[in-house]
Every structure is written in structure tokens, then in C-alpha cells.
Amino acid sequence: MFTAPYQKISFIKYVGNRVLLQCHIKTGVAMVRSGIISVSDNQIKIGVMAQPRDSEANSEVCRVMSELFKCPRSDVEIVRGHKSRVKRLAISQIGVKWGDNEEKITTEIRKKLEQAVIK
Template identity: 50%
Template sequence: MASLAIRHVALSSKSAKSALGYIYLKCHVKPGASKQREGIVSISENVIEVCVSAQAREGESNKAVREVISSVLNCPKSDVEIVRGMKSRNKTVAIEGIDIKGDEEKCISGIREKFENAVDD
């Protein structure tokens, strides 16, 4: 089975009263795009395509990816972290502290909808 673009990873806690955890996003980043193209380009079952105007050097594009994703999800940049692919165009981005409120599928659908609405036509 192919890895999904958006998935939930629960935090392991002995006294978990809520379903806090991480949302993992599988992204393909296109650095050096024009400022007008910056943002979410497309979303499929397997990957979210992100264009950023920052160049791929000294972490500039990674910072821009974090800014784009935090903007789309309306969450603090400090909750967005690149956990895999720091020097690659293929990245795994973790969003911290998402409370799925007992319905993982509904939460992921809501996040997917936010990304779909962010795609420029």
C-alpha cells in the first residue's frame, strides 16, 4: 500500500484523555518558484506539492515550507517541523498537537479540505 499524503500518528501516553498527536504530511517541494506561484500546487492521495520562492540553500526553502503549511492550516509555525528530507525535495512534515476529537478520519478529511481550498486554480 502506498503511503498517504496525510496521516495521523497518536502520541503514546498512559493517561491519554484526548487523541493528541502528530499529523504527518508527505510533501514534494519545488523551491525557487516565482512569488506568485508560492503555495500549495496540488494534493493527491500520495503527496502534497508545495512551491516556495525561497532557494534550496541554508534551510531557506525549509523555512518557507513551514510558513506555507502553517498559513494553510492556520497554526503556529512552531508547531510545524520538517522531520525527514531536510536536504531533499521530498519531505515529511509533522504538525504537532492536533486533537482529532475521537474521529481520525474526519480530522484528516478536514485537513485535506484546507489544502484543496489552498490550491490556486
């Protein structure tokens, strides 16, 4: 059976110079489980120690992603799902070359996420 080398990944979308990432958040995890838990074709699963009150968990999600992509915290924004476990994050300075095609950018982002998965 033939499998194409590039498969459209549905958790990554591009709008202007920003990347939108679909994430599922698990709150109240142990410190050793804080970070990227898993990456699938549909979403990124992120674990944070903070509880979902007073936007503590949202702030920690943004901190985790800004550290991963080595961008300022102000470049990571929750655009959907402020009070939900499923969130849409927008990252404006993700550290990829925007002149590259979408396939290459998606591959770089996916590789960076998979390398960050907690073992």
C-alpha cells in the first residue's frame, strides 16, 4: 500500500504570520509530567501543574510553549478555549523560516514537538 510521505496534520493551521496549534490540556499533573505529553495528528497534549483557576493553567500552557519554541511569552496567545481543556494557541514568532513551504514548516514544528515529549 502506498503511503504519501507528507500527511496533512490537522492540529497545525497557518494564518498570516502566525501558527495556530490545537491543544488538549491536562491540569494538576506532577512536576515530572509537566510539558508536552504526546503529539498526534489531531492535537498536542500538554500537562501543566497548575489548576484551572484564575487563568493559572492558561499562563502555564503559554509558558511551556514559549520555552519550547524559544519565543517571548507575549508571542503565545490563547485564541480559543480559555475555559476549556481544548485550546487553540496562536504563536507569532515560532522560529521557522516563513519563506519555506507549508510542508517544510509543518515538519519542523512537528519534529520540535515530538522531541519535547516527556518520556
